[in-house]
Amino acid sequence: MLSLTEDALRQLAPPALAALLRASPTGDTARMLWPVAAALPEMHLPLATAFLDAFGSEEPVDALAWLDAQTGVHGSSSPLSAWLGASLAELAGDDFYARSLWEAVTDADGYGLPGEALLALARVQLRLGDPSGALVSLRDALRLGEAEWGFWSRSDRFYQKLAPKLSAPERPLKLALLSSATTTFYAAALRMAAVRDGYDPTVYEPPFGAWRQDILDPGSALYAFEPDIVILATHWRDAHLPAFAALEDGASLGPLAPPPVLDELKNFWSLLGERLGCPVLQHSFDLPADDSGGALSANDPTGRIRRLRELNESLRREAPSGVTVVDVEALAAGSDAWSDARQWLMHKQHPAMAALPRLADADLALIRAATGLARKVLVLDLDNTLWGGVIGEDGLEGIRVGPPHADGEAFVMLQHYARELKERGVLLAVCSKNNAADARLPFERHESMVLKLDDFAAFVANWEDKPANLIRLSEQLGVGLDSFVFVDDNPVERALVRRELPEVAVPELGHDPARFVETLARGRWFEALTLSGEDRERHAAYQANAARRELEAAVPDLEAFLRQLQMEIAHGPITERNLDRVAQLVSKTNQFNLTTRRHPPEALRQFAADPAGWTQAFRLKDRYGDNGLVGVVIAVPAGESAWEIDTFLMSCRVIGRGLRRYMLATLLNAARERNITRVTGLYAPTPKNAMVAAMYPDAGFTPEPTDGGAQRFVFDPTTQELPVVPEGMFEVLGS
Amino acid sequence: MPDATPSPRLLRLQRIFRDVLDEPALRLSEDFSTADHPEWDSVAMVQIVLAVEQEFGCELDMAQVAQIKSVADILRFIP
Numbered sequence: 129m130l131s132l133t134e135d136a137l138r139q140l141a142p143p144a145l146a147a148l149l150r151a152s153p154t155g156d157t158a159r160m161l162w163p164v165a166a167a168l169p170e171m172h173l174p175l176a177t178a179f180l181d182a183f184g185s186e187e188p189v190d191a192l193a194w195l196d197a198q199t200g201v202h203g204s205s206s207p208l209s210a211w212l213g214a215s216l217a218e219l220a221g222d223d224f225y226a227r228s229l230w231e232a233v234t235d236a237d238g239y240g241l242p243g244e245a246l247l248a249l250a251r252v253q254l255r256l257g258d259p260s261g262a263l264v265s266l267r268d269a270l271r272l273g274e275a276e277w278g279f280w281s282r283s284d285r286f287y288q289k290l291a292p293k294l295s296a297p298e299r300p301l302k303l304a305l306l307s308s309a310t311t312t313f314y315a316a317a318l319r320m321a322a323v324r325d326g327y328d329p330t331v332y333e334p335p336f337g338a339w340r341q342d343i344l345d346p347g348s349a350l351y352a353f354e355p356d357i358v359i360l361a362t363h364w365r366d367a368h369l370p371a372f373a374a375l376e377d378g379a380s381l382g383p384l385a386p387p388p389v390l391d392e393l394k395n396f397w398s399l400l401g402e403r404l405g406c407p408v409l410q411h412s413f414d415l416p417a418d419d420s421g422g423a424l425s426a427n428d429p430t431g432r433i434r435r436l437r438e439l440n441e442s443l444r445r446e447a448p449s450g451v452t453v454v455d456v457e458a459l460a461a462g463s464d465a466w467s468d469a470r471q472w473l474m475h476k477q478h479p480a481m482a483a484l485p486r487l488a489d490a491d492l493a494l495i496r497a498a499t500g501l502a503r504k505v506l507v508l509d510l511d512n513t514l515w516g517g518v519i520g521e522d523g524l525e526g527i528r529v530g531p532p533h534a535d536g537e538a539f540v541m542l543q544h545y546a547r548e549l550k551e552r553g554v555l556l557a558v559c560s561k562n563n564a565a566d567a568r569l570p571f572e573r574h575e576s577m578v579l580k581l582d583d584f585a586a587f588v589a590n591w592e593d594k595p596a597n598l599i600r601l602s603e604q605l606g607v608g609l610d611s612f613v614f615v616d617d618n619p620v621e622r623a624l625v626r627r628e629l630p631e632v633a634v635p636e637l638g639h640d641p642a643r644f645v646e647t648l649a650r651g652r653w654f655e656a657l658t659l660s661g662e663d664r665e666r667h668a669a670y671q672a673n674a675a676r677r678e679l680e681a682a683v684p685d686l687e688a689f690l691r692q693l694q695m696e697i698a699h700g701p702i703t704e705r706n707l708d709r710v711a712q713l714v715s716k717t718n719q720f721n722l723t724t725r726r727h728p729p730e731a732l733r734q735f736a737a738d739p740a741g742w743t744q745a746f747r748l749k750d751r752y753g754d755n756g757l758v759g760v761v762i763a764v765p766a767g768e769s770a771w772e773i774d775t776f777l778m779s780c781r782v783i784g785r786g787l788r789r790y791m792l793a794t795l796l797n798a799a800r801e802r803n804i805t806r807v808t809g810l811y812a813p814t815p816k817n818a819m820v821a822a823m824y825p826d827a828g829f830t831p832e833p834t835d836g837g838a839q840r841f842v843f844d845p846t847t848q849e850l851p852v853v854p855e856g857m858f859e860v861l862g863s
Numbered sequence: 864m865p866d867a868t869p870s871p872r873l874l875r876l877q878r879i880f881r882d883v884l885d886e887p888a889l890r891l892s893e894d895f896s897t898a899d900h901p902e903w904d905s906v907a908m909v910q911i912v913l914a915v916e917q918e919f920g921c922e923l924d925m926a927q928v929a930q931i932k933s934v935a936d937i938l939r940f941i942p
Contacts, residue, residue, distance in 0.1 A: 153871040177878060184874035218887045251885060278917075281910050286885055312906055474925055475909065 137164045142172035149178040155191070158182040162198060171207040171239035179212055180219075188219035205232075207239035218252065227252045234265075237623075243273015247283055254286075259293040263323075266290065270324035272636070275485040277317070284316035287323060297328030301495070304332040304355035306339040308366050310476045314484055318359075321488035325496060336476075343396045351403055357495055358400055359409045360393070363456075363478050364416050364436055371421050373430035384429060386442050393443070397451050405730045407498040407657075408451045409491055412440040414460040414479065417467040449708060449729035452498075452657050454490055459483075493652035499726060500716050503633060503653040505607055506549055507598065509616035510560040510567055510589070514579065515539050516641065520566045530576025538641035543578035545645045550583055553663030554654050555605060555670055557586040559597045559614070564589045585670040594621050595628035605670060606780045608718065608816065613653045615644075660709045662756035669781055672752035690786050690857060693750040697790060698861040702736040702743040702760075709757045710745050713779060718816040720788075721777040722809065722823065723838065732762075735774070740765035742798055746791055748782055758782045759791050763799070763807070770806040771799055776823075783819075786857055792827050793851045800845040807845060812838040827851050872941070876934060879914045883907055896933035915941060 137145070145165055149157055158179050165175060183191040195213050199205050205213070214229035230249040238245030246269030253262040266283060273279055301322055305311045311333040322329035332353040334342040342350040367389050393410065400408055413436045425431040437457070444453050460466040460479065468480035479487065496502050511518045516528030516535050528536035529543075550556050556579070560567050567589030571581045581587065586604045588597045594616070602609045610631040616622055622634045635651050637644060656663070676693065702710050711729045718724065727735070736743045746759035758779040766772035773795070778787060799807050809824040811817075825831060828848055829841035869877070869891075877891035884902055897903045903911075908931065916922055919941045927940045 150871075153874070181871065181874050181878060184871075184877070185869065221888065251887075278910070278913055281906070282883060282885075285883070285907075285910075289885065313909070316906070470925060474928060475905075481909075481913075 134164060137161065138167075140164070142168060142170075142175045146172070146175040146178040149175075149182050153178070153182045153184075155183055155186050159194070166198065166206045166209050168206065168208055171211055171241055173241060173244070176208055176211050176215070179208075180215055183216070188216050188221075192216040192220050192222075207236070210236070211239065211245075214248065218248075223252050223255050227256060234268075237272075241273075243269045243279055245269075246272065247279075247286065250290075251286060254290055254293070259290055260295075262290055263294060267324060267326070270320055275489065277313075277481040277484055280320040280485055281313070281316055281481075283320050283323075287319060291328075294328070299327050301327035301329045301357070301499070302332065302353060302355045303329060303495075304350055304353060304358045305361060306334060306342065306350075306358065307361035307363075308337065308339060309361070309363060309478045310336065311361075313475075313477055313481055314361065314487070317484035317488040318491065321485070321492040322495070325492055325501065340392075340396075343399055346403060355404065355406055357407050357409065357498065358404065359411070359491055360396065361411050362389075362393070362413060363411070364413050365478070367413055367436060367439060369432045369435050371419070371425065371432050372428060373435070375430065384435065386439060387435065390439060390442050390446070394446055397448060401448065401450055401730045405450075405728050405734075407495075407728050409494055410443060410447060410451055410453050411456045412443060412453050414456050414466065449658075449711065452494055454494065456487070456490075459487060459490055489650070489652060493655040494657065497655045497657050498715060500718060500724075501610075502655055502716070503554075503613045504611040505555045505557055505585075505601075505605065505613070506546060506654075507557045507559050507601060507612055507614045508546065509618070509621070510558060510562060510570075512617045512641075513539075513615060513637075513644075514543060515570060515574075515577075519570060520562055524569055524573055527570060527574070529570065529574060535641050536576070538644065540576060540578055542641070542644045542648075545648065547578055547583060549654060550667050551664065552659060553656070553666040555585040555607070555667065556583055557601050557605070558584055558588060559594055559601060559616075560589040561591055561594070562589040583667075585667060594625055598625065598629060598632060606673075606719075606783065613648075613651070615648060617641075656712075657715075658708045658712055660712060660756075662709060662712075665754065665756060668753055669755055672750075673781060676750075676752055687854060687857075693752070693785070695785065695858045696749040696861055697746060697787075697858045698749075699744055699746040699759075699794065702732055702745055702762075706745050706757055707732060710760050713757070713760055713777060714775065717777045717779060718814070719780045720783055720820055721775075721814075721817050722773070722820055723775055723812045724814050724817060725775055727775070735762050735764065738765065742771065742795070742802075744791070744794060744798075746787065746794075748785070748787055750785075755779070755782050759787055761791055761795050763795065766806075766808060769804050770808070771804050772808045773810060776809070786853070788823065789827075789851050790853050790858060792823075793853050796843065796845045796850045800850070803846065805844050805846050807843045808832075809841040809843065810838040811841070872938060873934070875918060876915070876937060879911060879918060880934075883910045883914060891934055893935040893938065894933060898932070911937075 145161055149161060165179065192213065195209060195216060199209055210229065210233050214226055214233055217226035217229055227249065230245060230252055233239065233245045234242065234249050246265045250262040250265035250269060253265060266287060270283060303318055305315050305318060315331040315333050318331055319329045332350065332355060334350060342348045367387050369387055373384055397408060415433050415436055419425040419433055421431050425433040428434060440457055447453055463483045463486060465482040466479050471477040471480055508514055516533065516539055517526055519527055529539050530536050546556055558567070568581060570577050571579065586601050588601055590597065598609060598612060598614065602612065609629055613633045613635065614625050615635060615637060617637055625632055626634050633651065633653055635647050637647055707729055711732055714732065715726050735741055742763040744761045745757055747757050748755045760775055760777050761773065762775035763771040764774045796807065809829050811821060811824060813821065824841035829843045832840040832842055834840050873891060873893065877889065880891050881887055881889045884907060912923060912928055915937060921942055923940055931937055
């Protein structure tokens with residue numbers, strides 16, 4: 129009927145080839161089309177599956193042998209044949225061969241489908257008895273693959289299989305998901321976002337429709353679960369608002385009382401605070417997509433949408449510390465598939481499944497912030513990242529930044545974004561392959577540049593490889609690599625950093641500068657629960673540190689150096705005034721932190737209120753600037769005349785300034801005044817806090833034997849000599 | 864071709880079931896049913912319906928989805 133030559137077939141696009149195969153799905157058709165398909169430069173999943181199905185009526189071993197012979201004929205493996213070979217090897221039951229083939233595919237970034245390839249590799253790894261390898265592949269699959277519901281739900285089914293086979297979790301995370309809608313699907317999305325972000329999650333879901341009882345009943349399974357985080361995933365139906373509120377006869381149109389759900393939620397927050405004391409993420413109410421009131425619904429004071437918006441404002445106003453409102457309203461507005469009536473009617477699922485990955489991203493970003501995993505440093509490449517072109521070749525006049533070029537304006541957009549991040553406490557750094565003088569030139573001389581040299585806390589431009597330079601930046605700033613986000617337009621550099629420094633976050637920037645900001649924002653790397661004065665001043669503090677380092681180089685004697693800093697200390701107990709900043713330090717400090725206990729604000733309040741215990745927060749100022757509140761000590765009663773040091777931490781930006789000794793001396797003096805005869809210091813080792821391992825023994829504490837867990841050290845302030853702070857080192861101000 | 868050869872549409876469904884249930888050796892037949900296979904749970908049902916709709920470029924009616932108890936049911940509803 130139709131005679132197609134190989135030349136004619138080569139004119140067909142992959143979907144057309146797939147359609148041919150689907151029309152005649154036999155091994156013979158597959159073999160006939162193969163030379164054309166194998167020559168395709170790119171991977172095309174529907175075509176690959178069409179081939180797989182066409183071979184489906186044959187033994188996979190035979191098809192695989194035929195395919196291997198073809199690869200021999202054609203010399204090298206093409207994207208499609210590598211992919212098809214790996215799939216056939218799995219079907220043939222040869223998992224060892226399948227693993228090596230999938231490894232080859234993933235090494236080539238999955239030929240454009242890294243997520244699918246890595247998930248396939250993870251599955252084979254688990255079958256071959258390598259659960260930890262499978263977990264690494266799964267995390268990579270979720271990081272590099274599409275954040276798409278279908279992919280995440282398949283990944284989750286795999287994770288459910290994998291989780292029981294994993295040995296002790298590294299970073300357990302217990303989430304309680306409370307909602308009046310179905311939780312099954314959102315729980316899966318939360319698990320996958322959490323796995324991606326390095327957690328080992330467990331999600332608690334109440335029986336359908338019983339979330340309120342779970343919160344009210346102190347003996348419920350919710351409290352037995354002891355979650356680290358509670359998510360109250362409310363949505364607009366929970367507000368039970370009529371299209372337009374009824375008005376009493378003769379009533380004037382004053383402000384309407386908030387709907388009862390507000391008081392209900394406030395009650396839930398306080399119950400959860402008392403009984404769990406863990407952070408709560410409260411979803412704001414989304415807005416109904418097809419409201420019958422139309423524009424009136426948003427404009428009339430009795431309209432449902434207007435009242436939902438007011439309700440959301442009330443949530444934010446009333447939320448105590450410890451409760452963070454997630455802006456679901458904004459998230460829904462930015463999503464093109466937020467609601468799906470079919471899914472609501474069939475599964476009581478809301479929002480639509482397609483929207484769940486983005487919602488989980490929003491929750492996880494705040495969970496990272498609450499558990500000390502938020503990022504702190506934005507590292508920027510220069511050429512083709514902050515401006516178009518290469519400064520070393522194109523020169524000041526040749527690079528594109530600002531008008532009239534559209535892409536030049538896109539680079540300016542990224543610069544504005546970065547500078548706004550800086551203004552709320554994110555540190556900026558440059559890591560560029562350039563001559564140092566070239567790299568600085570645009571900042572000094574190009575009038576369209578938004579960022580200036582003094583916006584950066586650190587600046588590295590040389591010809592060494594980027595991983596080495598990132599390590600250098602980490603040392604200079606005194607901030608761990610796992611706090612870094614690395615932004616570079618060059619895929620080779622990104623891949624190198626991902627491989628050498630997996631703890632650094634590396635967004636897949638793409639090639640279009642117009643999308644740089646969007647891509648960076650979607651990662652939600654820099655979320656925080658509160659904005660403190662210290663955040664606004666952080667950048668200056670780190671810059672002042674650089675100035676202090678210069679002074680340090682000029683003054684050889686440490687004590688003389690410290691005296692020249694003219695340090696001033698103010699300290700006092702934890703109070704409502706400093707609670708937010710204390711809570712922030714407690715949740716974020718990793719390095720100078722003896723116990724790394726992440727207490728929520730409610731727990732800190734209780735420590736401060738306990739007359740038998742002792743809390744203290746320390747502020748430090750010097751001639752270069754105010755470092756703000758940088759140290760926290762919490763001692764709790766531990767029997768008759770005894771204290772245990774629950775928390776002892778210091779911001780890493782003031783390490784090496786003598787503050788540690790001052791804090792210890794203050795604590796032990798207070799203990800002596802209260803006739804405490806036994807102060808127990810704890811050291812719980814983590815990968816981050818080795819720098820304080822010897823703090824207690826160095827200060828004269830005596831080690832005590834323990835049966836595992838934290839190391840214990842004891843001090844008797846009534847008989848032992850207290851640490852001495854050199855006279856005149858600090859000027860002490862009131863608290 | 865012998866009669867035992869599965870139909871092309873069944874083979875496509877088999878690939879979807881293998882992927883969703885993560886069982887590469889799964890042999891799918893028309894009488895494969897939710898009653899006999901507990902791993903075909905409500906979540907898997909949603910995933911399978913979603914994948915079937917994508918694979919065959921159609922949208923199943925809610926009433927049809929509610930009726931699905933076996934592979935034969937799916938074959939009845941797809942074009």
